[in-house]
Amino acid sequence: MKAAHSLYGRLLGWLTLPLLTLGALLLLQAWLEARTTADHAYDRLLEAASLAIAEQVQRQDDRLWLDLPPAALEMLAGDAQERVFYSLSDQQGRHITGNARLPLPSDRSAADGGLLYRDIDWQGLRLRQGIRRSRLEGWQSGESFDVSVAHTREGRDALRFELLRGNLAGILGMGMLAVVTLLMALRAALRPLTRLRHAIRTRDPRTLAPLDLDLPRELAELRETLNGLLSRMRRVRANQERFIGDASHQLRTPLAGISARAELALRQTQPERWRAALETIHSTSENTARLAMQLLSLTRLANPEYRPELIPVDLNDCARQAVRDHWMTCHQAGVDLGADCLASPVHVAADWQLQESLANLIDNSRRYGASRITLGVMTHPPRLVIEDDGPGIPADQHLLVLRPFHRGRDDHEGSGLGLAIADGIARNHGARLSLGDSAMGSSLRVEIRFPEASQ
Amino acid sequence: MNRHSLIDQMLLALLCLLPIHAIGGQALHLPADGDPEQARPLIIHAALDLAHVRPLLNAFHRRHPRVDIVYRNLTTLSLHERFLGRPEEVDVMISSAMPWQFALANAGHARPLDDATLADWPAWAHWRRELIAFTFEPIVMVVHRDLAQIAATPNNHGELLALLLEHRQELKGRVASYDPMRSGAGYAYAMEESRRSPRYWDLIAALGGVDARLMDTTAEMLDGLEEGHLLIGYNLLGSYAAPIVEANPELTLIIPDDYALVTRRLAFVPRRAPHPDTATLFMEYLMSRQGQRTLAEETSLGALHPALEGPGTATELRERFGDALHSPRLGPGLLVGLDRLKRQALLARFRREFQRESSGVMDAETATTAD
Numbered sequence: 001m002k003a004a005h006s007l008y009g010r011l012l013g014w015l016t017l018p019l020l021t022l023g024a025l026l027l028l029q030a031w032l033e034a035r036t037t038a039d040h041a042y043d044r045l046l047e048a049a050s051l052a053i054a055e056q057v058q059r060q061d062d063r064l065w066l067d068l069p070p071a072a073l074e075m076l077a078g079d080a081q082e083r084v085f086y087s088l089s090d091q092q093g094r095h096i097t098g099n100a101r102l103p104l105p106s107d108r109s110a111a112d113g114g115l116l117y118r119d120i121d122w123q124g125l126r127l128r129q130g131i132r133r134s135r136l137e138g139w140q141s142g143e144s145f146d147v148s149v150a151h152t153r154e155g156r157d158a159l160r161f162e163l164l165r166g167n168l169a170g171i172l173g174m175g176m177l178a179v180v181t182l183l184m185a186l187r188a189a190l191r192p193l194t195r196l197r198h199a200i201r202t203r204d205p206r207t208l209a210p211l212d213l214d215l216p217r218e219l220a221e222l223r224e225t226l227n228g229l230l231s232r233m234r235r236v237r238a239n240q241e242r243f244i245g246d247a248s249h250q251l252r253t254p255l256a257g258i259s260a261r262a263e264l265a266l267r268q269t270q271p272e273r274w275r276a277a278l279e280t281i282h283s284t285s286e287n288t289a290r291l292a293m294q295l296l297s298l299t300r301l302a303n304p305e306y307r308p309e310l311i312p313v314d315l316n317d318c319a320r321q322a323v324r325d326h327w328m329t330c331h332q333a334g335v336d337l338g339a340d341c342l343a344s345p346v347h348v349a350a351d352w353q354l355q356e357s358l359a360n361l362i363d364n365s366r367r368y369g370a371s372r373i374t375l376g377v378m379t380h381p382p383r384l385v386i387e388d389d390g391p392g393i394p395a396d397q398h399l400l401v402l403r404p405f406h407r408g409r410d411d412h413e414g415s416g417l418g419l420a421i422a423d424g425i426a427r428n429h430g431a432r433l434s435l436g437d438s439a440m441g442s443s444l445r446v447e448i449r450f451p452e453a454s455q
Numbered sequence: 456m457n458r459h460s461l462i463d464q465m466l467l468a469l470l471c472l473l474p475i476h477a478i479g480g481q482a483l484h485l486p487a488d489g490d491p492e493q494a495r496p497l498i499i500h501a502a503l504d505l506a507h508v509r510p511l512l513n514a515f516h517r518r519h520p521r522v523d524i525v526y527r528n529l530t531t532l533s534l535h536e537r538f539l540g541r542p543e544e545v546d547v548m549i550s551s552a553m554p555w556q557f558a559l560a561n562a563g564h565a566r567p568l569d570d571a572t573l574a575d576w577p578a579w580a581h582w583r584r585e586l587i588a589f590t591f592e593p594i595v596m597v598v599h600r601d602l603a604q605i606a607a608t609p610n611n612h613g614e615l616l617a618l619l620l621e622h623r624q625e626l627k628g629r630v631a632s633y634d635p636m637r638s639g640a641g642y643a644y645a646m647e648e649s650r651r652s653p654r655y656w657d658l659i660a661a662l663g664g665v666d667a668r669l670m671d672t673t674a675e676m677l678d679g680l681e682e683g684h685l686l687i688g689y690n691l692l693g694s695y696a697a698p699i700v701e702a703n704p705e706l707t708l709i710i711p712d713d714y715a716l717v718t719r720r721l722a723f724v725p726r727r728a729p730h731p732d733t734a735t736l737f738m739e740y741l742m743s744r745q746g747q748r749t750l751a752e753e754t755s756l757g758a759l760h761p762a763l764e765g766p767g768t769a770t771e772l773r774e775r776f777g778d779a780l781h782s783p784r785l786g787p788g789l790l791v792g793l794d795r796l797k798r799q800a801l802l803a804r805f806r807r808e809f810q811r812e813s814s815g816v817m818d819a820e821t822a823t824t825a826d
Contacts (some may be wrong), residue, residue: 068794070650072789081583083561084787099558125563429462 008190015182022174030167038160042078043117045132046149049076050115053086054134054147064088064136064145066098072149080155083125089146102129119153119356126153157223192219200226208234246405249297255289294417297356298404301424303376308428310349314448315384316341318350319375320360335366339375346382348450350429357425361386361446364418369445382450389443398435422446472629481505485512489742490522496523497733500538501549502531503720507694510753511630515740522733528593531555532801535818538564551592551692552639556721557789560586565723566731568738569627575667576742577761582785588719589741590750590759593780595645595693596709597677597700602686614659615689619661626665631676632689636667636802640718641669644690645805646792647716647783656808661687677790692718708778717758717782719771750800793806 030104052072058065066088076084081406085097095101104118116131129150136143192215199213210227257282265277330337355427358375365373378383393401404420419435426433435442458464475630483505487494505528512524516577529537531552538548540562550556557567565585572582580588595613598608605625609615619626633641643714668685670676673692677699679685688696693708700708722741724734740746744760751758751767765771772780783789 065800066794066796067800068791070788070791073785073790077787081786083563084790085561085581097794098795099561099790107639336587 007193008186010188011186012182015186016179019178019182020177023171024236026170026171030164030171034163034167037163038156039117041159042128042156043130045076046128046151047115047132049086050130050147050149051134053149054132054145055090057088057134057136058249058344059136059143062091062176065141066097070096076149076151078151078155080158082151082153083151085127089148091144093146093264096145098148100150102127102150104131104148105148111178122150127151128156136407138237140208151309171361171412192216196223208237217405244402250291250295250405251288254284254291258284291417294360294421297421298417298424301353301421301428308351308353310351310429312347313350313354314345314347315377315382316345318354318358319377319384321336322355322375324364325355325361326362330362330366333366336372337362337368337375338373340377342377342379344379346377346379348382348429348431352426353425357422357448358384358386360418360422365390365444367418368444381452384450386446387443390446392437393435395437401435402433419446422448460796463506469662475598477756483509483512483524483526483528485522485524486524487523491523494523495508495519495521495733495736496730497547498545499524499526499547499549499737500534500545500727501526501547502534503528503549504695507754507756511746511749514749515737515746518745519736519738522736527669535559538725542725542731545725546728546730547724547737548724549722550721551718551796552643553718553783553785554643554792555639555720555799556586556723557582557785560723561787561790564616564726566726566728568724570709572735572739572742575762577759579785580759586721586723586785587738588721589747589759590630590694590720590787591759591772591782592694592718592720593710593757593772593776594690594716594718595696596692596711597680597688597696598707598709599680599683599686600705600707600780601683605686608707608709611711612652612654612708613713615687615711616654616658616661619658619665621765623664626686629661629684629686630664630665630667630689631670631679631687632667633686633747634671634673637669640692641671641690642791642798642801643718643783644716645809646801647781649801649804651714651781656804657810660803660811663809664721691718692735694755694757708733710772712779714781715776716778719782719785720756721785728808781811 011075049072052069052075053066056067056069058067068086073084073086076082076086085098085101085102086102087102088096089104090096093104102122102123105118106117114133116133118129118131120127120129124131127150129148132149133144134147134148136145194214196211196213196219199211206396210230211223213223215223261277261280265274268274268277319341323337323339327337362375363374365386365388368390369392373386373388375384375386401419402423404417423433426448429450431448434447434449436445436447497702505526508528512526516522516524524809531550531802534548534550535552535555536560538545544795545734547555548559550679567584568587570584573581576587577727579816585594602608605622607614609618619630628713633644635642635645646653667689668679670679673695676685676688677696680688681699681703693710696708700706701769722729724738730733742760744762747758747760747763748769750756751763755767757772759771760768763770780789
């Protein structure tokens with residue numbers, strides 16, 4: 001099983017994802033902040049140096065004059081020994097002096113009355129430039145000029161990384177703490193699950209008793225569901241046990257009858273008695289064989305693994321086939337069997353079991369005293385209808401007779417399995433079997449209703 | 456357009472005025488021993504006389520015989536000019552013109568050396584691991600023995616000033632110093648000294664008072680001193696003066712004990728050096744104890760290595776003069792000297808002060824070259 005399918009892994013993944021996102025955002029913020037802070041700190045050097053230079057600018061011999069203070073350049077270099085550049089330009093942007101012709105911003109009014117900082121790429125060097133627009137003070141003229149100073153970024157970058165390293169340590173520490181807490185929390189949260197697993201694993205495999213375990217709400221629901229399943233299994237098992245009991249009983253009774261009849265016949269000497277006994281034994285054993293077969297089909301139908309292989313079948317053919325198969329038997333018993341078919345084919349998905357279902361229903365009607373049995377086919381939805389003129393079943397028994405070993409009347413002729421088998425087959429075909437009163441009075445009408453979509 | 460065009464013009468204009476430490480075109484070739492196929496070429500361009508550098512190169516070559524050394528001695532001007540024209544042809548650049556070397560490194564022309572290479576090299580003797588100062592050369596006064604007939608030998612700037620003021624007539628025309636208007640070295644010293652001491656301008660005025668002769672090179676001043684028509688030479692490059700003074704008993708070399716400027720030769724490996732490995736090897740040798748000892752013992756260039764002691768080392772000079780030694784800091788302050796306006800201002804001041812007490816007028820040529 002893949003890690004993604006582990007509850008632990010999934011929780012960890014979903015909790016780590018926001019944690020990582022948060023960490024990345026924090027890092028990004030720390031990076032930007034370190035940059036701003038470093039620039040802020042080092043821009044003061046640009047400010048001071050440009051001011052020191054600007055203060056030395058004066059008008060001499062009718063032109064701008066600068067007595068360059070060495071301290072201004074030293075200051076600009078700082079501890080990181082930056083490369084330094086300066087230039088002085090007049091109002092028209094003409095270069096007066098300097099060791100580099102630093103570029104001036106195109107919108108020079110932006111720098112007016114203050115300092116403009118910007119990052120520039122100059123001759124392959126990454127520089128930070130500060131441009132100070134200043135004005136000559138004095139009674140002569142208010143001519144303005146630009147002092148532009150620049151230095152490399154080593155000091156800033158060093159400070160930035162130092163700041164970032166400090167932040168990084170904090171962020172990493174927090175991250176580690178968060179991960180450890182997360183792991184511990186997950187472990188604690190998932191512990192009841194482990195308990196539940198243990199409880200299930202250590203159970204006696206044969207027991208179906210409900211789980212009694214103190215669990216948190218979400219798992220308590222699971223426990224209730226499990227207990228529900230267990231109780232259904234208990235009922236199923238009870239049903240199975242009853243079925244087996246009934247089946248054994250059903251089989252034992254005729255076998256005991258055969259045994260008793262044979263024993264009785266052996267005590268007698270007349271061959272006529274033997275013959276009568278043999279006939280009885282033959283009839284009973286036939287019934288018993290049929291019963292055993294019915295039990296077999298019922299067991300097969302009850303198998304949830306069983307999936308019939310469905311092919312399209314015309315219900316008209318189906319009914320006609322049933323009449324052909326059972327006409328002789330019915331005719332001998334004096335029962336009138338007929339089919340009422342439609343002109344157009346009615347297709348449903350079915351397999352051979354449908355015939356068996358009809359056989360059971362016909363047999364059932366015959367055994368319970370019908371003298372006329374009619375098979376009918378109807379459409380919308382596709383239906384097979386079997387009507388007889390027998391005594392019928394009271395409405396309150398309609399559901400009960402579908403259960404195995406339930407018989408409408410207490411005689412020993414039928415096994416009580418026919419209707420149950422027909423119902424099981426109908427279910428396997430996605431159809432529904434229902435009982436109703438026939439139009440012929442107090443007789444029985446069995447209807448098998450197929451789903452419409454199967455056409 | 457060349458990125459350095461304007462600055463270059465300015466620098467070159469200044470460089471024209473640097474003293475010619477070396478005769479242009481001097482070259483030395485130390486071929487590699489053994490198989491020429493396996494020779495490791497090394498091309499050094501420097502403003503440093505062959506006489507001074509030869510012991511160093513020989514020692515390096517003995518140590519690394521596989522290196523094929525081509526050494527070209529150029530003037531500071533042509534050195535700078537040639538480098539800007541062809542920065543990819545040279546492996547090591549050596550010059551005593553500190554501001555110019557610094558300007559090149561600042562503009563990103565130099566290649567940084569490894570941390571390991573500079574492990575025991577003092578932080579004040581390199582810049583960004585790119586620019587290495589490897590010598591320690593004081594700026595000195597040289598006096599002729601005949602001065603003793605006039606006055607006592609001055610031991611510092613104060614005594615020199617007093618001497619100049621007191622014996623104005625006797626010393627007229629017999630004192631020499633660098634001309635800052637024509638010599639880059641003289642300009643650099645003027646720059647430093649004017650920053651150090653406000654009394655510098657009094658000294659200049661006093662020099663003007665005795666009609667001091669302003670010269671272009673240390674060699675020129677030494678010639679005048681040796682011939683005897685100069686009595687005092689002020690601000691001579693100690694490393695060039697020392698061997699001459701040693702050979703001539705009439706001359707005395709004085710390191711001022713109030714403050715003495717110290718100049719340091721700067722070397723760097725260009726970013727586009729064709730043989731950076733060999734260049735690094737040479738730089739390592741320059742900074743090694745062996746290399747520095749060779750500098751101290753076999754040349755008159757002072758060794759800078761702080762662990763070396765004895766004559767010809769910075770340690771020895773420091774012991775003798777302590778805080779009096781002033782070397783310009785290896786930093787962007789050096790760039791100030793290259794500022795066009797700064798230079799004009801300084802030279803104007805120099806002219807003004809020099810003429811304050813002067814009886815005559817500066818000759819027209821000197822006055823016009825200032826701009």
